[in-house]
Amino acid sequence: MQVGRGKSAAGLAGRRPWGTGNLGDALARAVFAGLGLSLLAVALLILYELVLESRRSISAFGWAFLTGTRWDPVDQVFGAAPAIYGTLVSSVIALILAVPISLGAAIFLSEMAPSWLRSPLSFLVEMLAALPSVVLGLWGIYVLIPWVRDPVETWLGGHLGFIPLFDGPPFGVGMLAAGLVLAIMVLPIITAIARDVMQAVPSSQREAMVALGATRWEVILGAVLPYCRSGLVGAVILGLGRALGETMAVTMVIGKGYNITASLFQPASTAASTLASEFNEAAYNLYVSALVELALILMGITLLVNILARLLVWRVARSPEVIAE
Amino acid sequence: MPIAGVLAAILAAFLLAACGGGESKGAESTTATPPPGGQPSPTVQGTTLCPPSGSATSLTGAGATFPFPLYSKWIDEFGKLCDVQINYQSIGSGGGIKQITAKTVDFGASDGIMYDEQTAAAEAAGGPILHIPMTSGAVAVVFNLPGVQQGQLKLTPDVLADIYLKKITKWNDPLIVADNTGVSLPSTDIAVVHRSDGSGTTFIFTNYLSRVSQEWSDTVGFATSVEWPGDIGGEGNEGVANQVRQIPGAIGYVELAYTVQNNLPWAAVRNKSGKFMEPSLDSATAAATGVPLPDDMKVLLTDSSNPDAYPIVGFTWVLAYVNQSDKAKGQALVYYLWWAIHDGQQFTTDLLYAPLSPEAVAKAEAEIKSISYQGQPLLQTP
Numbered sequence: 273m274q275v276g277r278g279k280s281a282a283g284l285a286g287r288r289p290w291g292t293g294n295l296g297d298a299l300a301r302a303v304f305a306g307l308g309l310s311l312l313a314v315a316l317l318i319l320y321e322l323v324l325e326s327r328r329s330i331s332a333f334g335w336a337f338l339t340g341t342r343w344d345p346v347d348q349v350f351g352a353a354p355a356i357y358g359t360l361v362s363s364v365i366a367l368i369l370a371v372p373i374s375l376g377a378a379i380f381l382s383e384m385a386p387s388w389l390r391s392p393l394s395f396l397v398e399m400l401a402a403l404p405s406v407v408l409g410l411w412g413i414y415v416l417i418p419w420v421r422d423p424v425e426t427w428l429g430g431h432l433g434f435i436p437l438f439d440g441p442p443f444g445v446g447m448l449a450a451g452l453v454l455a456i457m458v459l460p461i462i463t464a465i466a467r468d469v470m471q472a473v474p475s476s477q478r479e480a481m482v483a484l485g486a487t488r489w490e491v492i493l494g495a496v497l498p499y500c501r502s503g504l505v506g507a508v509i510l511g512l513g514r515a516l517g518e519t520m521a522v523t524m525v526i527g528k529g530y531n532i533t534a535s536l537f538q539p540a541s542t543a544a545s546t547l548a549s550e551f552n553e554a555a556y557n558l559y560v561s562a563l564v565e566l567a568l569i570l571m572g573i574t575l576l577v578n579i580l581a582r583l584l585v586w587r588v589a590r591s592p593e594v595i596a597e
Numbered sequence: 598m599p600i601a602g603v604l605a606a607i608l609a610a611f612l613l614a615a616c617g618g619g620e621s622k623g624a625e626s627t628t629a630t631p632p633p634g635g636q637p638s639p640t641v642q643g644t645t646l647c648p649p650s651g652s653a654t655s656l657t658g659a660g661a662t663f664p665f666p667l668y669s670k671w672i673d674e675f676g677k678l679c680d681v682q683i684n685y686q687s688i689g690s691g692g693g694i695k696q697i698t699a700k701t702v703d704f705g706a707s708d709g710i711m712y713d714e715q716t717a718a719a720e721a722a723g724g725p726i727l728h729i730p731m732t733s734g735a736v737a738v739v740f741n742l743p744g745v746q747q748g749q750l751k752l753t754p755d756v757l758a759d760i761y762l763k764k765i766t767k768w769n770d771p772l773i774v775a776d777n778t779g780v781s782l783p784s785t786d787i788a789v790v791h792r793s794d795g796s797g798t799t800f801i802f803t804n805y806l807s808r809v810s811q812e813w814s815d816t817v818g819f820a821t822s823v824e825w826p827g828d829i830g831g832e833g834n835e836g837v838a839n840q841v842r843q844i845p846g847a848i849g850y851v852e853l854a855y856t857v858q859n860n861l862p863w864a865a866v867r868n869k870s871g872k873f874m875e876p877s878l879d880s881a882t883a884a885a886t887g888v889p890l891p892d893d894m895k896v897l898l899t900d901s902s903n904p905d906a907y908p909i910v911g912f913t914w915v916l917a918y919v920n921q922s923d924k925a926k927g928q929a930l931v932y933y934l935w936w937a938i939h940d941g942q943q944f945t946t947d948l949l950y951a952p953l954s955p956e957a958v959a960k961a962e963a964e965i966k967s968i969s970y971q972g973q974p975l976l977q978t979p
Contacts, residue, residue, distance in 0.1 A: 345795075346818035413836070418843055441786055443829050443844065528793035528830030539829050545793075549832065552662075552689030553795025553821040556714050560691075 319571070326565035328558055337565060343530045343546070345555075350562035352569055357532045358447065358540040359573065362522065363515035365451025365536070370459045371508055377459075378466035383492050394467065401460035409524030412453045417444040417525060420452065425537050436534035445527030448536040453521045458511035465510060469503030470496055502588040509581035516574055519544040543570040646935060647679035649977070652928040659686040660693020660706030663797045663852070664913045667732060667948050668706070671941045678936070681929050690797055690821065697916050698722050703926050704934075705916035706731075708797020709821060710895045723922070728895050728914040729964045730957050731937060732950040735853045735881035736802050736909040737863040741841050742768065744781060747862035751776045751873045754900075754908070757866065758810030760787055760848060762817075763827040768846060776867075783846070790840045790849035793830025795822035801911035802850045805899035809908075850909075853881070854949035870904035880907035881951035894960050910951070917968060924970040931968050931976045938962065 329337065333350060340351015381393055421444030428438040473496050481495040497504070527539025528549060543566050554560045658668075665687035672683040688696070690707035697705030698719045710728060711719065719726045738757065740750055752760075756772050759765040765772055768782045792799045803819035817823050829844075831837035834851045838859040841849040848864075853876050856863050865873040874880050884901035898910045915934060921927025938961045942952040953961065966976055 342824065344824035345822045346820045346824065413839055421844070441788070443788060445829055445831075445840065523793070524832050524836065528832075529828070530824070549794040549830075550822050553691045553797075555691045555694070555709070555795075555821060556712055 322564055322568040322571065326561050326568050329561035329565040332558060333562075337562070338569070341530075341532060343541075345550075345559055348556075348558055350559075352543070352566055354530045354532050355541050355543040355546050355566055356569060356573070358450075358526070359516055359542040359544070359570065362447060362450040362454055362526070362540070362542055363512055365447070366454030366458055366515045367508065367512055369451065369455035370462060370511060374459055374462035374507075374511070375466055375504070377463045378470055379492060379496075381463070381467045382470035383488070383496065394464075397460045397463050397467075400456075401464060403457075405457065405518060405521040406524075408453060408457060409521035412449060412521060412525040416452060417449055420444050420449045424448070429537065437536050440533075440535040440537040442537055443527065443539065445525055445539055446529070446537050447526065447540040450522045450526040450540065450542070451536070453525050454515045454518055457518055457521065458515050461514055462507045462511040465507035466504055469500045469507060472503070473499045502585045505585050505588050506581065509577065509584070512577060512581075513574060516577065517544055517570065519548045523548045543567070543573075646932055646978070648681065648929045648932040651925060652681075652932070653923070653925040654680060654929070655682045655684070656703045656926060656929055656933065657684045657686075657701075658693075658704040658706060658915070659688050659696040659702045660916070661690045661708045661797055661913055662687040663708050663734060664706065664732060664950070667945060667950050670944050670948060671937050674941070674944065675933055675936055679932070681933060683933065689795070690800075691795065693916065694719070697726070697918075700922075703917075703930055706914065707916055708911065708913045709800045710897070710914075711916070719916075719918075723918040723920065725919040727917050727919060727964050727968070728893060729917060729934060729938075729961050730885075730894050730912040730953060731915055731961075732942075732945050732953060733881055733885060733898060733910055733912045733957075734801075734950055735876040735878075735907050736798055736805075736850050736911070737853050737856045737861075737876040738866060738909070739838070739841050739849050739851055739856055739861040739863050741843075741845055741847045741861075742783065743845065745862070748865050748875050749777075749780050750862075750864040751867070752864045753867045754805075754809030758806050758813045761789055761791075761806060761826065762810075762813060763789065785846035788840075788844045788847040789825075789828035790831055790837050790844075790847050791825050791829070792822075792834075792837055792850075793832050795820075796833075797821065797911070797913065798834065798850065798852055799823065801897075801899060802909060804897050804911070805909045808900045852949075853878075857949065866908055868904070868906055868908040869900050869902050872904055874905070874907040876907045876909070878946055878949070878951045880905060881910045882954050883907070884910035885912070885957045886954040887956075890956055890960050892960060892963065894957070894964065912957075919967055919969065921968060921970045921975065924975070927968065927970050927975045931965055934965050935962075935976060935978075938965070 329350065333340065337350065337352050338356070339353050340349070341353050342349045342351050343354070344350070377397070381390060381397075385393060421442045425438075425442030425444065425448065429440070429442055432438045477495045477499055478491050481491045486494060522542055523545040526541060526545050528541050528545065529539030530541050531538070547563055547567055551560075551563055554563055665685070668685050668687075672685060676682055685706075690709055693702075693705035693707050694711055694715050696702045698715065700723055707728075711726070716726065738752060742750065752773075753776055756765060756776070759772065766787055767784055768787055769784045774782060800819060800821045803813075803817065803823050806817070807814040807819045817826065829840055831840040831849065834855045837849045838851050838855045838861055841847040841861060842859060851861070855861070856876075863876055865875045868874050883903050884898040884906040886906075887903045888901055890896055894912070894914070896912070898912060900908050901910065917930060917934070921930070938953060938958050942958075945952045966974055966978070968975055
């Protein structure tokens, strides 16, 4: 979600429309308009298909589907609350863990790293972003989970077990493991975008601060971060989007407990992991329909997050300019 | 074993691993049971019958993931013998049932019996549909208890059900100790591991628990995916095996092949006649031997009354319409199925599937012979 500062580009397109009688221009305009609209068509088709396929579940459970906590394929009772809860909580854990590290890494890469270190490090970050999630999931099963069980959960349970978050037997698989895997997945995305955004800050901003006698730290805090904060919010939201929809790696480490508990040690489920686990063998129509409704809800959550992000970026983007004026 | 076969099996395993939820079996063979070298059959003795000329040279099928490695092997072998190319997609039993109902494939495959709703839909689309058994598999109960050896742990059906109901939560519970005198059981918590993905293995296991425990039947029931009373889900057989191996005090259930591949010890489970049985290909085949089998073969083999049977066993079926709408394809299909339940059975044990019992083969033969085109049976047996 790169924030467009390009008012001028939009203005140009508005004042000098294409197609001044030239056939080629008219053709190009039609083709590109078609391509642009096709994106919208695909999105609408997906939405239409999801609504169509989930109508059996919608009519069977109504709004209670959103608050229901049971997922019982035998009794044919389905409720999405634990999946919604799991989706949101695992993503929030991921952001809590990843955002400070990502921003720190981005500041280092953009502002402090010596140039010989900058490219190899940036390359590594981008490589991490390209890691297939199934590979990360396997790594989660074989390396991360044993480590999460002992020492992490054993220690947390032993010393902080009185806090409901860290209560319960240390299984390794569960909400905490899912949050950790997601944190690793969103880390490179947030880092890479935040770095790009910081590098886009004009040098004149930094130079002005330095001329005023600011230290390097004060330059970052006073000139760089305020200037690009809308971009940074965008970076975090992109990471959140990835975390909400991530399927494979989460499915492999979350342990599929279908309940809402405060404990991070307990196996949990996300909307995407439930879909991935159960869709293949969903044996009857209502079951499939309930899974599709879960997909619809997931789409709704992502849409909502994106709208919120837009609003946030828009608000944040306005304020420094007002100050500047 | 020909190289192509090994490659097919390895490829199958990789494909399934890549799909995540799949159940796969490696191409490793056990020394425990030698291949029987062709199942004797009442009508045809070891001769391969290829479809007559004019039959289709390609078929498509879709369904269960559990028998996929075996089906791949069969497709490979039958293709070499009779020049029929079969494309089998292991998309899961539910998917297989949907595809055969939509008639987009020539045959379906399932680890479970079709629900009434599904049967009604399929019959509306293509008339009566058959469940033809192809092989059976045993589900082993595996555990992680340091110092306790394979087969040493003995579980009664009640204890197993209570563990999965989370009513027994410690390994040194008097109910477990009662059957395990001489085995040192720790006071650790039992971590109950189950499949997180929908699967035929879960279907067989929960069906068994439903048969032996009224409480399980009332509160949970059986299906490819159920509302588990507790603990941890593992993705695929591999995921369950891995959780059990990692967590001390864990108990889980996996396909027999996975215990061998993962070096996991299994428990002996008491069968209906009161004998503690360990899972093996022989005790799995025994589950369908000497017990009444219905003509439609829609039977679940769990809790078999055969005294030599391991109790947690299930068939996997091919689903095919009695009335074929395409003569050429129908012919190719019946000859393939006929080959699979006879000569094809010799490949089962190498891949750790239990061969069909003679009784099951006889019932399957009758089913295949009933497949017809416009009222004419498609199979011509000598």
